[in-house]
Amino acid sequence: MNEFLPFFVIIPLGAGFLTVLLAGRIRHASAVLANLAAGSLLVLSLLCVNSLSRSGTLAFNLGGWASPLGIKVVLDGLSGFILVVVNLVSFLAMIYAASYMRIYTARWKFYALFMLMLAGMNGVLLSGDLFNMYVFLELASISGYALVAFGVEPEDVEASFKYLIMGALASIFILLGIALTYSYASTLNMSDIAHALALSPNSMIITLISILFLTGFGLKAAIVPFHAWLADAHSSAPTPVSAVLSGVFIKTLGIYALSRVFFNILGVTPKILFIFMILGIFSMILGAFLAIIQKDIKRMLAYSSISQVGYIIFALGVGTPLAILGGLFYLLNHAVFKSLLFLNAGTIEYSTGTRDLNKLGGLNSQMPVSGYTSLLGSMSISGIPPLGGFWSKLIIIIAAIQAGFFGFAFVAALVSIVTLGYYFRFQTFAFFGQPVTPGLKIKKAAWSMNLAMIILALIAASSALVLLPGFRNFLDSAVGVLAKGNI
C-alpha cells in the first residue's frame, strides 16, 4: 500500500484540474468528477487504514530519494484515523453539494476549489516534514478563503476578508516557527527534528518556537483568544463548505497539526499540557455562552464548534492515554454530527429561505428527514446516552477526574448541560411547535441532500460501536502515536 500514499494528493488535484478543463463542455461533469474523486479517496483511505493495522506505519519516498535528502510521505495511526474522517465528511458533503449547489452559478469553480482544499487537507495529514506541511496548509487555507467568499454577498466577502487576515497571520507565525526550528535543528524531517531536540533540551529557543506554533495553530483551530473569525467564516460559506470547515478543516489544520507538533516533535511538558487545558476550558465556556444568544442557526452551530473543539483540546491537555482516547473519539463524533447539523441548517435555508430561528417553527411535519436527523445530531452533541457524543464526553470527564482535575471535570460536565440547553432551543424553535410565519413556502429538499443527511445520521447513531473490541484498533493506534511522545 506504500505506493498509494501520494494518490491522496494526486487524485483531488487531478480532479480539480479536469474540472476546470471540462467545465461548460459536458453537463454535470464537475459534480460527477468531484463525487468520483471524493468517493475513491474514501475507499483508498479505508484500504490504507486496513493495511496500517498490520504494518504500523506506511511511508513513501517521493522520487525515490531516501529520507535525509528527499521528501517523505508518512501515514501512521493518528494521521490514518483523521484521514478517514476527512475523506468521509468530504465525500458526503460532495453528495449533498450535487443538488444543493444548483442555487449558485459557476458551480465548477466551487468543485475545483473544493478539490484543492481536499488535496491540502490530505497533504497536511500525510507530509512527513514541517515545510511541506506548511505548503499544504496554505493550499487548504487559500482555497478555504475563496470558498467562504463563494456567494459574493456583502457578508460573505467581509467574513472571508477577516478570515484571510487572521489565517495569513497564523501562517506567518507558523512559518517563523518552522524557520527557527530549521536553524536550530538543521533538518525539517519531523522524526529527525525530534531526535535533534532530544539531544539538547531546555533551550530558550524551544520556548519561543512553542509560543509561535501555539499561536499559529491556535488561530487555525479557533481556540478561544483566537476565535473571532470562526463564526463569521463558517456561517457565511456555502453549506457543504461550512460542514467541511467546521467538521474537519479546523481539526486537520488546527488540532492535528498542534498535537503532531507538540506531542511528536517538540515534546510535551506539564506546563504546555496545563496551557492546553486552560485554553480548552475557556473555549468550552465562551463558545457555549456565545452559542446560546444566537438567532442564526449557522452562527449558533459555529460557536458550538468553538465550544466542542475546547473539549478536544482539554482532553489532549489532560494527557493520559484515556483522555487522549476520549479526545480523539470526540473528534470523530464531532466531525460527524457537526457536519450533519450544518447540512440540516443548509437544508432549512434551502427550503424556507431563512436561517433565523425566530421566523421558523413546526418544520417537522414538512421536512421529516431534516427534522429527525437533526434531532439525532442534537442528541448526540448534547450527550444523551447511548449515542457517541455521550460516551466521548464521559471518557473525557472520567479521565480528568482520574488525573485529579476535579474542578475542570465539573466545568466540562456543566458546559455539557448548557450545550443540551441550546440544542433543545434549536429543536423547539425550528422543528416543533407551530409555524410562526404564516404562508412560508417550503421547497422540497432534493434526494441527494436527504441521502447525505441520512448516511451521516446513521454514522452518528452507530459511532459508539468504534469503542467495541473489533474496531477498537482503529482508535488505539491513533492514541498510541500521541501517547508515545517524541521518541
Add this chain to the structure above:
Amino acid sequence: MVLYFLCFVLFCVGLYCILRKRNIIKMIIGLGIVEYSINLFIILTGYRRFGRAPILAHDQQIPNMVDPLPQAMVLTTIVIGLALIVVAVSLAVRIYEKYGTFDITKIRRLRG
C-alpha cells in the same frame, strides 16, 4: 546581527500595518511586508559570510558555501505569498463594489 535586527524591524512595521491600519489596501500591503521579512529571515538562516553558491563542479573545492535549502523554501513561500495577495486583492475589489469603502470600521454587517 544588524541584518537580523533590521529584519525584525521590517516584521514589526508589517505587523503594525496589519493590526492598526483602517484601510484594507494598507492592511494587504502590511501582509506583503511581513511576508518579505519572514523570507529575508529564512534566507539569513542559511547565510554564511563570504559563502558561495553550492554548485558542484569537477575540479573545484568549495570550502565555504551557503545552505541552499532555505533558498528553495523561500521560492515556495514567495509563490504562496503571491496567491494569498491575489485572493486578498480580489476580495478587496469585491468589498469596494459592495460597501463602497475601504475603511474596515465601516465594513461591519456581521455581528454577534
